[in-house]
Amino acid sequence: MAAVNQLSYVVGTSSDISGWKKYTTEVLGLELSADSDDSLLYVRADERHHRIGVRAGHEDDVAYVGWDVASKTALDAAAGKLEAAGIKVVQGTPEEASDRHVMDFVHFMCPYSDVRMELVLGHEIIFMPRFRPSRDLAGFNMGQTGMGHVVLYAKDILGAADFYTRVLGFGVTDFAHAPDGAPFAVFMHCSSRHHSLAFMNIPGAPRRIQHVMFETNTMDDVGHSYDLCLERGITSTSTGRHQNDHVFSFYFRNPSGWHFEYGWGARVVDPDTWIAENYVLGSGFAWGHDGLMKMV
Ligand SMILES: [Fe+2]
Incomplete structure (x- = not known):
């Protein structure tokens, strides 16, 4: 059984935040969360707080990828397996957890892609207001x-x-x-x-x-x-x-x-x-x- 249940979020860095702002609503048809600002865009596509994030930066690439785990036990078990495999696992700080809108998380560097992977517990769900596509879309299967x-x-x-x-x-x-x-x-x-x-x-x-x-x-x-x-x-x-x-x-x-x-x-x-x-x-x-x- 997989230690993780689903892809929670993908966050990138970009040198063109204003371009992403327009792109999010005009092209993707997604919703910019109200708590976005010029240093970080949170992009909503369902009831999760965000599915895509874009941080202002010099590099145009992925910054980190988040994966849901079901429980604190599952989070600890996954961290233990990674460490046993020789992978350095780092506990996310409370500030970082708040930034990602999760209760708790650990992260490690993927040894094959060099992408930071985050195993997260309790990614925030916003029941109301509901996700509203910014153009005429019937929504997404998530x-x-x-x-x-x-x-x-x-x-x-x-x-x-x-x-x-x-x-x-x-x-x-x-x-x-x-x-x-x-x-x-x-x-x-x-x-x-x-x-x-x-x-x-x-x-x-x-x-x-x-x-x-x-x-x-x-x-x-x-x-x-x-x-x-x-x-x-x-x-x-x-x-x-x-x-x-x-x-x-x-x-x-x-x-x-x-x-x-x-x-x-x-x-x-x-x-x-x-x-x-x-x-x-x-x-x-x-x-x-x-x-x-x-x-x-
Ligand atoms: Fe694909």
């Missing part, structure tokens, strides 16, 4: 399976898969290989969501993060969002369907240069019975997503 997924760059795909399964109890949903047989990506689950965490090996990638995916409640919201991004010249790919999670989606750039994926219709997995799949890129029934293989 709830018990979390905000979607995050894809990070890593050179050692098989090492990352081994670490997250052995130490934190993720399950491998599938491995993707290049046509020449080289391991290209690993997709992992910690709930019935097909994947919440993935690592991709793209030599020379300019950042640590490639994209964050949100699952829309309707197919039309993917289409309308695509039209909007096309009009603004910020699409990263055309629409298409992935062969592994079956999602109908497209990718688009944000002001920091990394990408969002809005998708609909993903298949789910049963974490208790799922057997890791293995496929070769370009095979199967996938279509579209023109530009994906060049997207960094």
Whole structure:
């Protein structure tokens, strides 16, 4: 069983906070929390206090990624397993916990992506006022399976898969290989969501993060969002369907240069019975997503 239950939040740093402000409401269709300011934007997408955060900084990249754990016992157990694996675990300070709107958390540096991972207990839920999309969207499928997924760059795909399964109890949903047989990506689950965490090996990638995916409640919201991004010249790919999670989606750039994926219709997995799949890129029934293989 996974030590974590779901992806809680992804926070980045950006040199363009005002660009992100406009992008959040005009493009993503999400809600800027009232407690955002020019040094930190909290972006709401469901009843959680925030799912995306953007901190003012010089670097345009991911700053940290938060994962829910179910209890203090689970938090302590996960920290113990990380330490036993030789990973330094640091207790978050009360100031940091307040900044993240969580009760308690620990953090460690992912040895494969160099991204700070935070294991959090009690990420704040705001029941009222309800999340209100800032443009006409039917909302997102989050709830018990979390905000979607995050894809990070890593050179050692098989090492990352081994670490997250052995130490934190993720399950491998599938491995993707290049046509020449080289391991290209690993997709992992910690709930019935097909994947919440993935690592991709793209030599020379300019950042640590490639994209964050949100699952829309309707197919039309993917289409309308695509039209909007096309009009603004910020699409990263055309629409298409992935062969592994079956999602109908497209990718688009944000002001920091990394990408969002809005998708609909993903298949789910049963974490208790799922057997890791293995496929070769370009095979199967996938279509579209023109530009994906060049997207960094
Ligand atoms: Fe994705």
